[in-house]
Amino acid sequence: MKALIIGGKDLKVFSRDRTGLMMNIIMPLLLILVLGSALSNMVSDKAPSIGRFDVGVVDESGAGGSAAVVSSFREVLSQPSLKDLLNPFTMSRDEAESAMRAGKLAGAVVFPKDYAAKIMSGQPASLEVLFDPGASYLKTTILKAVAQGYNDTVLAVQFAMQEAQAQVQAQTQAQAQAQAVPAPEQQLAAEMARRAAELGQQISAKLQAMSPRIREETAKSSGVVNATQYYAITMTVMFLGFAGMTGLQSIIQEKDQRTMGRILAAPGSRLEFVAGKFLGVLFIAASQFIVLMVGTHFIYRVDWGSNWTGLFLLAAAYAITMSGLATLVSATTSNVKAAVTVWMLVIQVITALGGGMVPISQLPKSMTRIASVLPNYWATMGFFDLVSGETLAHLMPTILGLFAIGALSLAAGAWRLARDQERRG
Amino acid sequence: MSMIVVKDLAKSFGTNHAVAGVSFQVAEGEAYGLLGPNGAGKSTTINLVLGLLGMDGGTVTVGGQDLSRNSAAVKRMVGFVPQEIALYPSLSARENLVFWGRMYGLGGERLHQSIARALETVGLADRAKERIETYSGGMKRRINIAAALLHEPKLLIMDEPTVGIDPQSRNHILETVKGLNARGMTIIYTSHYMEEVEFLCTRVGIIDHGKIIAEGTLDELRRIIGHRSRIRLRLSSNGHRVLERLRAIKEVEKVEEAAGEIVITTANPAGVLPAVTAECTENARIQSVALEEPNLEAVFLHLTGRALRD
Ligand SMILES: Nc1ncnc2c1ncn2[C@@H]1O[C@H](COP(=O)(O)OP(=O)(O)O)[C@@H](O)[C@H]1O
Ligand SMILES: [Mg+2]
Numbered sequence: 001m002k003a004l005i006i007g008g009k010d011l012k013v014f015s016r017d018r019t020g021l022m023m024n025i026i027m028p029l030l031l032i033l034v035l036g037s038a039l040s041n042m043v044s045d046k047a048p049s050i051g052r053f054d055v056g057v058v059d060e061s062g063a064g065g066s067a068a069v070v071s072s073f074r075e076v077l078s079q080p081s082l083k084d085l086l087n088p089f090t091m092s093r094d095e096a097e098s099a100m101r102a103g104k105l106a107g108a109v110v111f112p113k114d115y116a117a118k119i120m121s122g123q124p125a126s127l128e129v130l131f132d133p134g135a136s137y138l139k140t141t142i143l144k145a146v147a148q149g150y151n152d153t154v155l156a157v158q159f160a161m162q163e164a165q166a167q168v169q170a171q172t173q174a175q176a177q178a179q180a181v182p183a184p185e186q187q188l189a190a191e192m193a194r195r196a197a198e199l200g201q202q203i204s205a206k207l208q209a210m211s212p213r214i215r216e217e218t219a220k221s222s223g224v225v226n227a228t229q230y231y232a233i234t235m236t237v238m239f240l241g242f243a244g245m246t247g248l249q250s251i252i253q254e255k256d257q258r259t260m261g262r263i264l265a266a267p268g269s270r271l272e273f274v275a276g277k278f279l280g281v282l283f284i285a286a287s288q289f290i291v292l293m294v295g296t297h298f299i300y301r302v303d304w305g306s307n308w309t310g311l312f313l314l315a316a317a318y319a320i321t322m323s324g325l326a327t328l329v330s331a332t333t334s335n336v337k338a339a340v341t342v343w344m345l346v347i348q349v350i351t352a353l354g355g356g357m358v359p360i361s362q363l364p365k366s367m368t369r370i371a372s373v374l375p376n377y378w379a380t381m382g383f384f385d386l387v388s389g390e391t392l393a394h395l396m397p398t399i400l401g402l403f404a405i406g407a408l409s410l411a412a413g414a415w416r417l418a419r420d421q422e423r424r425g
Numbered sequence: 426m427s428m429i430v431v432k433d434l435a436k437s438f439g440t441n442h443a444v445a446g447v448s449f450q451v452a453e454g455e456a457y458g459l460l461g462p463n464g465a466g467k468s469t470t471i472n473l474v475l476g477l478l479g480m481d482g483g484t485v486t487v488g489g490q491d492l493s494r495n496s497a498a499v500k501r502m503v504g505f506v507p508q509e510i511a512l513y514p515s516l517s518a519r520e521n522l523v524f525w526g527r528m529y530g531l532g533g534e535r536l537h538q539s540i541a542r543a544l545e546t547v548g549l550a551d552r553a554k555e556r557i558e559t560y561s562g563g564m565k566r567r568i569n570i571a572a573a574l575l576h577e578p579k580l581l582i583m584d585e586p587t588v589g590i591d592p593q594s595r596n597h598i599l600e601t602v603k604g605l606n607a608r609g610m611t612i613i614y615t616s617h618y619m620e621e622v623e624f625l626c627t628r629v630g631i632i633d634h635g636k637i638i639a640e641g642t643l644d645e646l647r648r649i650i651g652h653r654s655r656i657r658l659r660l661s662s663n664g665h666r667v668l669e670r671l672r673a674i675k676e677v678e679k680v681e682e683a684a685g686e687i688v689i690t691t692a693n694p695a696g697v698l699p700a701v702t703a704e705c706t707e708n709a710r711i712q713s714v715a716l717e718e719p720n721l722e723a724v725f726l727h728l729t730g731r732a733l734r735d
Contacts (some may be wrong), residue, residue: 005527009513016515016556258511262572265475266528355726413702 002268006276009278010250024246024284025291028239034297035357036228053139054087056096056108056130059222061115069116073109073150074406075193079200085142085207091128100132101365103370106139107131109147116185116327119158133368134360137384142207149203150192157191203417229303232296233383234356237376239292240315241347245340246321247281250332255313274414285319286312305387310395317399318379320406325375327413349376375402427486428453428580428611434473434483443469446634447483451580451628456606458626459615460721461661462733466635467615468508471584474613475505488579500527504578506729508585510565511572514558518549518568521557521574536575543571547601563594570598576606581605582613587621599624607640616734619721624705638728647719650727653678655717656701658687663708682716694718 014020055077059070070090077088091099091108099105112129118125127147131140161184161336192199223238254260254277263273293311296302302313326343333339351357360368371377427450436444444466459467467622472478474485476496485492487499512521512601522543526536544550547567557565570586583602587595603625607611616622622629623643630640639646660667671680674698679690691697694716705711717723725733 002528005524009516012520013513013515185550257513258507258509259513261472261475261477262505262507263502263528264477264512265503265507266525267500267530268528291718 002272003275003279006263006273007279007283010247010252010277010280011287013250014246014280014284014287020246024239024242024288025295028235028292029295029299032228032231032235035231036300052084052087052098053106054089054104055143056091056099056105057088058091058093058096058108058110058130060093061111061117062113066111066116066185068186069119069154070111072192072196073111075196076150076199076203079148079197079199079374081197081204082146085204086146096130100130100135103132103134106135106147107115107143111176116188119154120184120188122158122162125151126269132356133365133372134363138388139380141385141388141390143205146203149199149206153195153199153202156187158188158194161187161191182406192238199213228296228300229387230359232292232300232302232304233387234351234354234380236277236288236289236292236296236315237318237354237379237383238347238351238356239288240379241322241351241376242344243281243285243288243319244324244326246284246341247277247323248326248336248343249340250280251277251327251330252336270292271414274327276412278327278414281323282316282319285323286316288321291316303387307386307392308390310386310390311383313392313399314379314382314395314402317406318375320410321375321402322406324406324408324410324413328409328416329413331413347376350376353377354380356380366382375405376414378402426453427451428488429474429613430484430486431470431474432486435481436469436473436478437481441538442472442635446630447635447637448636449630449640451611453579453611454606454609455628456602456612456614456626458622458629459632460617460619460622460725460733461615461632462510462617462725462731465617465632467617467632468584470632471505471582471613471615474582475503475581475627476500478552499634501576502579504573504581506573506581506583506586508588510557510569511570512557515556517554517556518544518560518571519553521568522553522572526575527573531575534638539575539577543574546574546605547571548597561591561594563590563597565698566590566598567601568593579699580611581612584615585617586614587616587618595621595713599658608712609629619725619733623721629721631721633725633729639724642649643721646721646724649724650719651692653690653692653723654719655723656689656691656694656698657691657713657715657717658701658705659685659712659714660687660705661712662708667705669710670704671701674704677701 034099057070057074059066061070074090075088075263077083077176093108093110096105096108100107108130110130112125112128115127127150129144129147131143251260254263260273264270289312293304297304329343330336330339350371353363353367354360354374354377355363355371356376378398379402382395385395427472427551429451431450432448434444435442436655447466447470449457461467469478473480476485476492476499485499488502490498490502492499496615497648504711513524516524519540522540523536526532526539531539537724541550542685544553547570549564549567549571552560552564560568566586570583571583573583586602587598590598596692597622602614606625612625614622614625626643628642629646630637631646632638639649668680668687671677671687674697677689677691678695681688689697698716702711702714722733725731
């Protein structure tokens with residue numbers, strides 16, 4: 001209860017702070033506008049539209065009827081329902097990787113070793129999807145959906161064929177028949193090719209259902225992820241990172257203003273105080289997120305998708321992570337002012353690494369690799385996934401991971417702070 | 426009955442023994458002054474009593490409740506006015522009071538009544554809607570006090586509540602506190618202004634270097650210096666012959682010259698004054714005369730050889 005009152009008070013104090021509002025609301029809105037228009041070429045260079053993009057098809061499955069299976073996959077991709085989206089090229093894994101490194105290829109679907117044979121013997125098998133981390137998240141999504149859709153159908157067809165075969169064998173007991181009938185992989189491929197049109201439509205329908213953006217795109221094949229949308233997400237993530245520090249600064253402020261002593265002189269524990277400050281950060285981050293989301297939606301027409309629960313959970317998880325880390329950082333240093341400065345710097349650096357300033361597609365691979373272990377990158381990718389229609393379930397690992405980091409570092413930080421307080425007063 | 430009993434309180438910061446065995450008791454309804462110069466250990470003592478600092482040793486009992494065992498009960502009985510203005514500058518006075526009232530578990534009608542009463546007490550009801558940052562220093566100090574009154578504490582602990590404000594606001598605050606005490610509230614008041622403590626308090630502890638070096642009623646403390654008064658004189662010209670002659674006057678105990686002033690110590694100021702003026706006007710013109718009754722400042726000087734304020 002006391003924690004809630006303290007958190008509410010912090011939100012009120014935040015709303016009265018003009019510089020704070022400028023820094024946390026107006027600044028990001030301006031940055032989104034500036035970056036969005038200045039760098040729109042860079043973003044759209046890479047992702048002019050989903051219109052039609054190149055996809056590698058890599059066959060590593062080896063001998064047998066696998067070539068026929070792979071060509072049935074290409075058959076699916078060339079269906080009218082999908083051919084406006086995808087432009088398949090057969091290539092090797094190396095070719096695909098170097099093309100992706102050069103930014104010339106969004107991704108590739110790999111038929112792994114013994115794919116067809118495994119399928120036919122009823123073993124679990126799946127297609128591998130390679131993608132350029134710098135490619136439009138939408139392309140990646142499409143690629144994954146296509147590979148998944150194909151694989152699911154292959155499994156279903158194989159199952160049906162096995163059932164049918166078992167029946168035939170039971171009835172006729174004719175072993176010689178096997179000679180006359182084409183190899184099972186060939187049968188599978190033939191069946192897949194026969195179903196290509198139907199499957200193409202299914203995948204296309206699924207893609208359209210997943211994302212309003214794809215719906216629009218497949219309808220008119222024009223520009224996707226515009227620069228403003230891109231920066232709306234990366235800047236929101238960056239400023240949620242700053243919010244972590246805001247909370248920390250406000251603890252220091254309570255110390256300086258001696259209001260902390262006064263709060264602690266009232267009945268209640270130190271833990272309630274820390275919890276209250278933490279809630280304050282969360283309230284501030286949540287309102288900042290809402291304002292930025294609604295603001296960019298109405299001012300810049302940014303599409304945030306419709307998964308509100310997902311958006312808020314992800315924003316909350318990320319805010320918790322960052323304020324937890326901020327608490328930990330401040331608790332382990334004696335010079336909090338320096339910690340604040342360093343934090344601000346670190347946030348900007350990791351934002352840059354994660355493509356928050358210059359689009360990921362323009363960055364060297366090594367940077368993206370470093371970024372991919374950072375929470376801000378997870379959050380950014382999570383938002384990209386959400387706005388392109390991914391489900392909450394898909395995002396759960398990210399959200400839970402962020403929550404866990406936040407909770408752990410908050411607990412460690414709070415413990416250090418409380419112990420410190422006790423010693424220093 | 427004792428409202429608060431403090432025994433052998435101790436706290437060190439490294440090698441600095443900020444509070445080195447402080448003990449005192451305050452009876453219900455009493456106004457107790459803790460007088461000492463800056464750095465004497467007043468705030469540290471108060472912070473220990475409130476449980477804001479972990480103590481190295483000692484016990485604190487408020488209204489029969491031990492602080493270390495039942496800090497919540499102790500905290501509910503105590504109102505605290507910190508030395509600094511512990512308010513949120515961007516919130517209005519009323520918003521601040523709502524927050525502080527809630528910290529003590531007040532809500533609804535009861536909260537609003539307490540706020541109205543507290544604002545009334547400090548005389549700022551008409552300015553309550555304005556932000557604290559627009560207030561003068563004196564007004565901030567008054568709200569700082571109001572925030573401690575909301576939950577109607579039995580014991581009000583005030584740590585130098587008048588530092589850095591104009592005389593008018595100071596008088597207002599002193600009158601307010603006197604009024605609260607008259608209505609039965611027990612008060613602990615720390616200060617390095619002896620006038621405030623003399624005005625408000627019935628009993629005083631003089632604290633220096635973390636120890637209470639003297640304690641008692643005002644009268645008892647004055648008795649330490651034997652009720653001696655001082656006469657301060659400023660003459661147009663000082664000759665050491667004048668000093669000699671003044672020393673010769675009956676009942677004059679001591680004559681010193683400091684910073685162009687002649688300071689005469691005597692137990693009978695009214696009796697010696699005519700002789701003093703007569704001696705002085707013989708050789709020079711008297712520019713000013715001041716009579717200082719025995720006060721706590723003099724007591725402190727007597728005990729420590731230093732002035733309360735530097
Ligand atoms: N948090 C602290 N850390 C280190 N030293 C402190 C701290 N608080 C007070 N002190 C020291 O303890 C002594 C008493 O200080 P304080 O209680 O604030 O005196 P007062 O309130 O009488 O002016 C001083 O020497 C002061 O420097
Ligand atoms: Mg002090």
